[in-house]
Amino acid sequence: MTTAVSPVYLQQNPSTCSPVSLDSAITHGSLSEHCRDMHPFLTTPEGPLDPQTDTFSTSEDEDEQAEKSAEESRNKGELTEEEVAGCLSNLGLSATGLQHVYQYLSLPRRSLSDISILCNYVHLQKLELPHNKIKDLSCVSHMPYLIILDASHNELTDFFGFEPPKNLKEVDFSHNQITEMKDLSAYTSLKKLNLDYNHFQKIHGLKECASLSHLSLAHNQIACISGLDNLPLKELCLRGNLIQTIENLQTLRTLQVLDLACNRIQSLTGLQNLHLLGSLNMESNRISEIKEATHVHDLQLLRELNLKRNPVQDQPDYRLAVIFLLQHLTGLDEQKVTAEEKVSSVNKYDPPPEVVAARDHMTHVVYRFMQPQVILDSTLPSLDTPYPMLVLTGPQACGKRELAHKLCQEFSDFFAYGACHTTRGPYFGEEDGSDYHFVTEEEFRHMIHMGKFIQTVQYGGHWYGLSQEAIESVAREGLACVVHMELEGVFSLKNSYFEPRYILLIPTSTEAYTRCLRGRGLYTQAQVERALARIHTYSTVHRDKPGFFDNVIACDDRKEAYQVLRQSVREYLGLTEQQRTPSTTPSPDDTSTGAMTSDSLMTDRGLKEPCGGSRAELRAKSPAPPDDELSRSANYRSKLQAELTPEKTSAEQASISRRRQMVREALMGKSPAAYSQLFKSSDESRASSGLSMRSSAGAISATASPAAQGSDADLGMGIGTASGMGMGSGSALAVEPVDISAPTQHHHHHHQHHGLDLERLFLSSPLPTQHQDTFPLSALRGDPPEPVLTPEAPRGGIHEHLSPTTGPYPARPGSNAKPILPPIPSGRKTSEPAPDPVPVTTTTTTTTISQPADD
Numbered sequence: 001m002t003t004a005v006s007p008v009y010l011q012q013n014p015s016t017c018s019p020v021s022l023d024s025a026i027t028h029g030s031l032s033e034h035c036r037d038m039h040p041f042l043t044t045p046e047g048p049l050d051p052q053t054d055t056f057s058t059s060e061d062e063d064e065q066a067e068k069s070a071e072e073s074r075n076k077g078e079l080t081e082e083e084v085a086g087c088l089s090n091l092g093l094s095a096t097g098l099q100h101v102y103q104y105l106s107l108p109r110r111s112l113s114d115i116s117i118l119c120n121y122v123h124l125q126k127l128e129l130p131h132n133k134i135k136d137l138s139c140v141s142h143m144p145y146l147i148i149l150d151a152s153h154n155e156l157t158d159f160f161g162f163e164p165p166k167n168l169k170e171v172d173f174s175h176n177q178i179t180e181m182k183d184l185s186a187y188t189s190l191k192k193l194n195l196d197y198n199h200f201q202k203i204h205g206l207k208e209c210a211s212l213s214h215l216s217l218a219h220n221q222i223a224c225i226s227g228l229d230n231l232p233l234k235e236l237c238l239r240g241n242l243i244q245t246i247e248n249l250q251t252l253r254t255l256q257v258l259d260l261a262c263n264r265i266q267s268l269t270g271l272q273n274l275h276l277l278g279s280l281n282m283e284s285n286r287i288s289e290i291k292e293a294t295h296v297h298d299l300q301l302l303r304e305l306n307l308k309r310n311p312v313q314d315q316p317d318y319r320l321a322v323i324f325l326l327q328h329l330t331g332l333d334e335q336k337v338t339a340e341e342k343v344s345s346v347n348k349y350d351p352p353p354e355v356v357a358a359r360d361h362m363t364h365v366v367y368r369f370m371q372p373q374v375i376l377d378s379t380l381p382s383l384d385t386p387y388p389m390l391v392l393t394g395p396q397a398c399g400k401r402e403l404a405h406k407l408c409q410e411f412s413d414f415f416a417y418g419a420c421h422t423t424r425g426p427y428f429g430e431e432d433g434s435d436y437h438f439v440t441e442e443e444f445r446h447m448i449h450m451g452k453f454i455q456t457v458q459y460g461g462h463w464y465g466l467s468q469e470a471i472e473s474v475a476r477e478g479l480a481c482v483v484h485m486e487l488e489g490v491f492s493l494k495n496s497y498f499e500p501r502y503i504l505l506i507p508t509s510t511e512a513y514t515r516c517l518r519g520r521g522l523y524t525q526a527q528v529e530r531a532l533a534r535i536h537t538y539s540t541v542h543r544d545k546p547g548f549f550d551n552v553i554a555c556d557d558r559k560e561a562y563q564v565l566r567q568s569v570r571e572y573l574g575l576t577e578q579q580r581t582p583s584t585t586p587s588p589d590d591t592s593t594g595a596m597t598s599d600s601l602m603t604d605r606g607l608k609e610p611c612g613g614s615r616a617e618l619r620a621k622s623p624a625p626p627d628d629e630l631s632r633s634a635n636y637r638s639k640l641q642a643e644l645t646p647e648k649t650s651a652e653q654a655s656i657s658r659r660r661q662m663v664r665e666a667l668m669g670k671s672p673a674a675y676s677q678l679f680k681s682s683d684e685s686r687a688s689s690g691l692s693m694r695s696s697a698g699a700i701s702a703t704a705s706p707a708a709q710g711s712d713a714d715l716g717m718g719i720g721t722a723s724g725m726g727m728g729s730g731s732a733l734a735v736e737p738v739d740i741s742a743p744t745q746h747h748h749h750h751h752q753h754h755g756l757d758l759e760r761l762f763l764s765s766p767l768p769t770q771h772q773d774t775f776p777l778s779a780l781r782g783d784p785p786e787p788v789l790t791p792e793a794p795r796g797g798i799h800e801h802l803s804p805t806t807g808p809y810p811a812r813p814g815s816n817a818k819p820i821l822p823p824i825p826s827g828r829k830t831s832e833p834a835p836d837p838v839p840v841t842t843t844t845t846t847t848t849i850s851q852p853a854d855d
Ligand SMILES: Nc1ncnc2c1ncn2[C@@H]1O[C@H](COP(=O)(O)OP(=O)(O)OP(=O)(O)O)[C@@H](O)[C@H]1O
Pocket: 394, 395, 396, 397, 398, 399, 400, 401, 402, 420, 421, 424, 455, 456, 457, 459, 464, 465, 466, 484, 485, 486, 487, 488, 489, 490
């Protein structure tokens, strides 16, 4: 079967026509199925074209001749029509829309040097001539519709040596021998230009290429980046050149991918404005400093960075450091950046305050563990008696130190200044031991290793630390400690068992604060700036962590700040009641008559927010608690309950007073100890009271108490054994609760011992200094036996042993002999030194437990 097929002409001008048969194209496999289906001439009802039925078939002689001449042409590197015919593809409409033409011609690797024949192929839109020996591309001038030209791997020396096709968008001249770029202003449609592997030394001529989005000039001899201003480039490749500096790229605002690998670049500066940059390849350059990464720190879209084969790779922690600086990276050195790496980098280089504080806390806990465990009663916390401490925090030189001193002066019956240790040298006028304990770094480190510190902080290149001794020395005087510290210290302190009140002193006027900083004449500009920046840090914490600070006071005006501070301190101390009476005005002397109750400082956590509406106010509305000391001794549960529900129902009130009554009676020996209810196994007692680890000391003592049901000797041994066994020994000493509702003889017997027990628990044994025993009161120390308390025992017998500062109110068993720390419950610093070993008049007693409770 024969089918006549019309030839398809590839050129418009019939005079220069050089027909190419379709079947030839098909034979060479350059016509796609798709094209065949599209063209009405290409298929017959019967089936596909038969190549043998070519209408242009020639005689054999002619064929031979043609083949010969073609062979000759090929040898000369001349392109022949036959070759062209075999390499055409993509049949489609011509640009005029009048004809069907082949639009693509691909002639790779044919050793072509003469392609002048292509002058006739005016409809070509894509011309691929890679890997030939072409020197002259002037034929392209005849291809007005050309869009894509690939003349890579040829022998071109002329840059764009043809008339510009209007729509030329992509040109590949890579791997040629072109030496100079020329003006391409006529090539306005040019989008992609590949000029890799040529001999260019300078970039120019691209100014008017308003569409150029991809430019590659890799492996040339370019020493300077230039001539690229304002180009709409998205991708720029300049790898393998002689570039030393990244420059003149500032105007490439649309640049997304930049390849500068294999150059001689030492710094990443010069990229700052490339805000759309997503990928940067700097492989094999001379970048040696990690800090260079800061130059691209603000490029929020930068995801891929390659710094392989740069000296910077040898820097310790290189990868983490770069990941830390460039948190947005998803790939570094062609390796995925993992979430773990990001977290570790942040924890390493800019740990959140919680992490720093946790580490600091852990350090001191571990070092403390390594020392003999001695905990002073004065600083032993319990839920009843959170340690009274006042922490003034705020940015450097905001006045907190001055205010702390002032406060201690005015409220000298309550507070004393807690001097921290520091490794910085004293400023003029500063005295060792008064503002700070000035120590060398070595001494400071030694103190850390000796477990002396509660918290430490490195600030401004110096170390600061609050020692346990600083607090205890104040406590030994019967006073609470006022310290000042930076925010980091507060974070750390919050991990400890201390529960200070935290007052934030914050400058609200930067001008005034700057003036104050400068006025000191102590700080460099950088220090001033850092201090200023920290205002923001403080306010952010205050905003993000409601209740983190118990009070916030603006400190622009020191005098005003002090007034506010002293007022809130008076509230904390419970001195404001007096103030409400019309005749009294607040003065430092008021403290001498001020009724500072334990509740006021301990259970009313005050937390007076600056905007008011504090719980203190709520409490003020509720009926004032009975004045006597016993009334303050409601056990932990009722206190907790009171805290949780400030407004009590009448039933609750009745219940509380009933329990108070029972407490009183227990202490007076009138009935079985109400506290015996609490004498459960340590586990139970902890669980039931919701105690945390903090109360473990209490738990130990609680388990010890039942031993008192035996004899005095038992008591001593029992306690000793229990405490010697540590926390885990509690279960061995479990005690049955005593029914207090119907005392029997048996109960009475219990009661007696509980009476003793209570005395031991509630009346401090006269241990003025610390010792290393394990929970043992006088019995273990061989002190004279304490009077056994019986129901018949005269009251005075008890009270003789009571400090005027410490009422016989009960604490959670075992928490401490004096649940309320001095001077808070008493409101008084004992003027006379504590007689030793006479019963407690000071508030500092010691108890040793197996480990710090919070730790
Ligand atoms: N133990 C500590 N923990 C945390 N921060 C502390 C500690 N001791 C002192 N600081 C704080 O360190 C900062 C620097 O203290 P330093 O006394 O050297 O500076 P200063 O210029 O005198 O500032 P200031 O007048 O606020 O004390 C201060 O903000 C101070 O409160």
